[in-house]
Amino acid sequence: MKKDGILYACVYLSAAFTVSILVFIIGFILYKGLGNLNLSFLTNMWEDKTTFVVVSENEGIDEETISEGLNSWEIKSLGIVIEMNEEGNAVIKQIAKNSPFKKARNLQNNLYPLKKSDLITKVGSTRIEDMSLSEAVSAISQEFAASSEAIRVKAVRPGGGILPMCVTTFYMIFLSIGISAPIGILSAVYLNEYAKAGRLLRIIRFAIQNLAGIPSIIYGLFGMMFFVQILKMQYSVLAGAMTIAIILLPTIISTTEEALKAIPNTYRESSLGLGATKLQTIFKVILPNAIQGILVAVILSIGRVVGESAALILTAGTVAQIPTALTGTSAGGSTLTVKLYWIIKETGDLSAACSIAIIIIGIIILLNIGSKLITRHFLIKK
């Protein structure tokens, strides 16, 4: 009886330990990261972006009502309210719809409208640095008053946001699943519908089981050598997505196969009995009935892509940019998870890392709920 008591205590303690780990981790991340989290963290670029724009003050400004705060000043003729930051640069706090700054053009003569929270660091020939508010206001007004021509303004759009990483993560999910899902689903169809027991089937299964056990750093080595170097894709989203596509294969194949196995044989027999060919049976009867398993496989895969880091560092690089091509130098990009690691490695800034972690865990929770809902939805249907 005493032994029973000890065992009970062990069991309860273990369960409590497991749950408290999760609470601990999430608590830690929220505690460290929540302070940073705001809208501009989600929508800003990572790097500051400096642009020279040309502003011409020719149209009259309607007297729009822009409120003035304590530490800010409205320049009525330009339709902006500015305040100063710590470096003494002017920050656009508010901007009227018809402000000339909204019609600013960059040096390639493309429209580059300035936005709220952009910095103005130089107007005409005057640097707006280490200035007080009144100095900055008079400097800006004077520059614009002195010239009837267009004025060149150096504007800095502040970074510090994770938009590029969000976009790269999205690309990565889309590409890798786009490559892996068709291959995985068709493989599962082969294994479950066509293959006969024998050496070939054993080899394929052995390969899939082995793929599932290879750690992602080995995939990274392979991807770096094959996709990045031999196929000359360089550090790119496509190289990363191809590597991850291989990582995803075992999950997609086995989950889809489970779903295929669950379809009763009578479905196949009645379809074939009605004169449908095997191919028609597969595409019109079997796959539509396995849609639940396929969806769950896709959701599991999304989770895997979001969480992947070791393989991506070696294949997609660590640059915080929005990829504009599939391969080549402008195609590299880091996903949220890679950036999280990179921030810790380069700056040791745990709080910025934890802010990203909050986003990642939010995605994982959504995916978990999603897969639950799908399973429940289809259970009720049946």
Next chain:
Amino acid sequence: MNTKRMRNITENSMRLVFLTCAMISVISVLSIIAFVFYKGLSPFVGNNAYSFWKFISGTKWDPNNEMYGILYMIVASILGTLGAVAIGVPVGLMTAVFIAEIAPEWIVKIVRPAIELLAGIPSVIFGAFGLGVIVPFIDKISPRPYGQSLFAVICVLTLMILPNIIALSENAIRTVPKSYREASLGLGATKMQTIFSSVIPAAKSGILSATVLGIGRAIGETMAVMMIAGNPIGGIPLSIWDKVRPLTTNIAMEMSYASGRHQEMLFATGVILFIFIMLVNITLIRLTSGEKKVE
């Protein structure tokens, strides 16, 4: 007649497409093995070859001075994995027992999603947690002036393998037929005696697979470990407070800038890691296929 022939052609060609897709897995495994081994074994052959014995038995990794010894990394990987399994398996098994046998339904409804979430947390977040919580804590209690250590690695790996072990053990426990429990309880055994003397022995093979899977995950884990291991350039770890450098982190840390011999040596590290993983995989496949035969 013609349509029938056309149909046969489509049927057969699609069959070929299905087969090709299925073969992609095989091709992937083969090419991964071929590439990693080819590149990883090349520094040990030909002129100017590096002695394989020096590689495998050396205890100092210093690429600038052409010293590539990975024995201390092998020891670190093995110790970290064994430590994690030694703590993770009992705790995981107990938690699985709690979920499958003891806890009322409403608690299971809370605990299971929590474990699923834990399983989905990416390794870099475990690394951040380790760096922010575990390493500072170890720094306080350790006799050494730093917290990055073998012990930190074991702690984080334990957390990371727990969800897998729990899920698989729970599965194994649930598949034990009810009659086992009834027979044991009917003979006058208490609930705990039933669980530990009849249910768990009956679920042995499933639990064993869970353990092997845990070993595989722990030995292959890279990012979390890299942040908390300390990664020294040499020295076999003699206590749990020592800094370590497992095989995986060696590859991940230096791969991005390595070239020539140095890069090949990193691939060679990958070969050693791969051999470990293969052993684990084959054991696992043996175990699971043995299970199916018993059923």
